[in-house]
Amino acid sequence: MAALLEVKNLRTHFYTIEGEVKAVDGVSYDLQPGEILGLVGESGCGKSVSAMSVMRLIPWPPGKILDGEVLFDGVDLLQLEEEEMRKIRGKEIGMVFQEPMTSLNPVLTIGKQLTETMELHLGLTPEEATNRAIELLEMVGIPDAGSRLPQYPHQFSGGMRQRVMIAMAMSCNPRLIIADEPTTALDVTIQAQILDLMQDLCRQNGVALIVITHNLGVVARYADRVNVMYAGNVVERGSAQEIYHNPQHPYTKGLLNSVPRLDDTVKKKLDPIQGLPPSLSKPCLCQFCGEPQPTLVEVSKDHLAARCNADPNCDGWFPRDLG
Amino acid sequence: MVAEKENLVEVSNLKMYFPVKKGIVFQRHVADIKAVDDVSFTIKKGETLGLVGESGCGKTTTGRCILQLNTPTSGSVNFDGHELTEMKPADLRAFRSRMQMIFQDPYSSLDPRQSCGGIVSEPLIVHNMVKSKNEIKDQIEELLSVVGLNPSMAGRFPHEFSGGQRQRIGVARALAVRPDLIVCDEPVSALDVSIQAQVINLLEDLQEQFDLTYLFIAHDLSVVRHISDRIGVMYLGHMVELADRLELYDNPQHPYTKALLSAVPIPDPVAEATRERIVLEGDVPSPLNPPEGCVFKTRCSKVGCSGGDVTMELMESSPGHFVDSCVHSK
Numbered sequence: 001m002a003a004l005l006e007v008k009n010l011r012t013h014f015y016t017i018e019g020e021v022k023a024v025d026g027v028s029y030d031l032q033p034g035e036i037l038g039l040v041g042e043s044g045c046g047k048s049v050s051a052m053s054v055m056r057l058i059p060w061p062p063g064k065i066l067d068g069e070v071l072f073d074g075v076d077l078l079q080l081e082e083e084e085m086r087k088i089r090g091k092e093i094g095m096v097f098q099e100p101m102t103s104l105n106p107v108l109t110i111g112k113q114l115t116e117t118m119e120l121h122l123g124l125t126p127e128e129a130t131n132r133a134i135e136l137l138e139m140v141g142i143p144d145a146g147s148r149l150p151q152y153p154h155q156f157s158g159g160m161r162q163r164v165m166i167a168m169a170m171s172c173n174p175r176l177i178i179a180d181e182p183t184t185a186l187d188v189t190i191q192a193q194i195l196d197l198m199q200d201l202c203r204q205n206g207v208a209l210i211v212i213t214h215n216l217g218v219v220a221r222y223a224d225r226v227n228v229m230y231a232g233n234v235v236e237r238g239s240a241q242e243i244y245h246n247p248q249h250p251y252t253k254g255l256l257n258s259v260p261r262l263d264d265t266v267k268k269k270l271d272p273i274q275g276l277p278p279s280l281s282k283p284c285l286c287q288f289c290g291e292p293q294p295t296l297v298e299v300s301k302d303h304l305a306a307r308c309n310a311d312p313n314c315d316g317w318f319p320r321d322l323g
Numbered sequence: 324m325v326a327e328k329e330n331l332v333e334v335s336n337l338k339m340y341f342p343v344k345k346g347i348v349f350q351r352h353v354a355d356i357k358a359v360d361d362v363s364f365t366i367k368k369g370e371t372l373g374l375v376g377e378s379g380c381g382k383t384t385t386g387r388c389i390l391q392l393n394t395p396t397s398g399s400v401n402f403d404g405h406e407l408t409e410m411k412p413a414d415l416r417a418f419r420s421r422m423q424m425i426f427q428d429p430y431s432s433l434d435p436r437q438s439c440g441g442i443v444s445e446p447l448i449v450h451n452m453v454k455s456k457n458e459i460k461d462q463i464e465e466l467l468s469v470v471g472l473n474p475s476m477a478g479r480f481p482h483e484f485s486g487g488q489r490q491r492i493g494v495a496r497a498l499a500v501r502p503d504l505i506v507c508d509e510p511v512s513a514l515d516v517s518i519q520a521q522v523i524n525l526l527e528d529l530q531e532q533f534d535l536t537y538l539f540i541a542h543d544l545s546v547v548r549h550i551s552d553r554i555g556v557m558y559l560g561h562m563v564e565l566a567d568r569l570e571l572y573d574n575p576q577h578p579y580t581k582a583l584l585s586a587v588p589i590p591d592p593v594a595e596a597t598r599e600r601i602v603l604e605g606d607v608p609s610p611l612n613p614p615e616g617c618v619f620k621t622r623c624s625k626v627g628c629s630g631g632d633v634t635m636e637l638m639e640s641s642p643g644h645f646v647d648s649c650v651h652s653k
Contacts, residue, residue: 042515187377189603192586217588221595240592258520260549272520
């Protein structure tokens, strides 16, 4: 099957007072139609920036996509004119942002915000759009949808607002939805509701989904395949099963050992990763062998891990600030 | 079986209502937000009691009421045999050095204009625990090395530290006056996963070293289960279940506890695929207007349970395992 999205060697840097920050430095991944891909990593590892780059939502200045290709259905999004890109955003690729409080416009009604994209992209009349908006709100589990349309975002709870965001992302029947930390701001019981909803909707409609999160549990529960990001690079990629049961990269191993699990039977000490993630404004050298750039090497079928070219005995490319 | 340890903190029938007022000149009292409503529990010496619940369930307010940072509406807080709620401010001050707090956000809980050494030594100066400048310097050095920071960093300011290091400064500040009880209010929520483990390990080591008692407040159940000896589950101002850490996870009684546990994903796709899932419907009701009777009834999945005419009260279902009476009676 042809990949729906193929990101090749993407590099997005930010030019700040402190120098050039290599937020995304050579990231490649692909996504099949209807697949759920988890993008995990800590804050500042470049997971959001890599997704924003796909949508070309990096503000210049200070950020710039320097290099790479983003092939969506065979078309390189980075080469498109802004006008054409606008037809993709919201129509072909939907997006769900982290903060449902700030990503909805507080002075427009929910109905206005929902129908706007549909009138624009699908050419529906206001009446048709309103009917579809009611259908969408019912689909995402908002009761009494008709009377909720003229309401404003502040009249919705956090979970309800995120449901509206999902309805908005689904409104133009996209083929891909990028969800950037969709549940980080929500409580656990609401988190489960929202993620279950997204999973069901994507499976039913054959929409591919990229879930960006720092929560390893969320990825284990929902993702088919996982990309682990660290210091602007993908350091491990594989099926969820492989990543959790047969981690190959020292960072992935460290991450899995450092989180307490709900099903631990004995109380044992956590095994934290020592030190801090490196600053991305300096060259990220591997702590073991000093290699500046990782190479993704296939360790088993469809399972890749970052290795150092210079030293074949190195455990994996793993820069760390141990000071 | 070791001898039963004595209680350090006894909280009984604690209520904390925040009044809602209307009007500009003549303020009328129109309603109460029942942040904490009739909560009772004890914390034994040297143990860690975990408090979990969703945002707005009153877990932080409970912690603050114990420290008398909020004056409770009613109820009693007994600390090592002394009733804190009726104490005069001057008498209370002596107890303040025995109870400390670690805050959630390491970015806003440290004064940006004070050096790390200044932050850590301030409680010592306030409580007259140091005599000379040299003594202050020694204390700062000792505290910083205890929490795993380099003592030479004492002159630096908070912005020069990373999130994990800042939280270590917060821990050092709490530790400075050698307290008996530390209320940890979401101490690792703002930190990244790999840094969380470092701070959790530090808290565990310090507990052993200084014989500390923790009240550990967090919404992350995996973390709470890891660090606590006993866990209390709170919902809408009430404690609905209280049990030993393993008992609570192996044998949860209250439907809310069950749902909460099943909502937390486990980082293992195989374990995830085989788990039983309970997804709660709807949102938490507003604490301004909580349901009559059982506060959980709007989301309760129990068939035939109306929950309308019961009072919220903890009952012992098996030794050491307390659960809300609405569940216990059925």
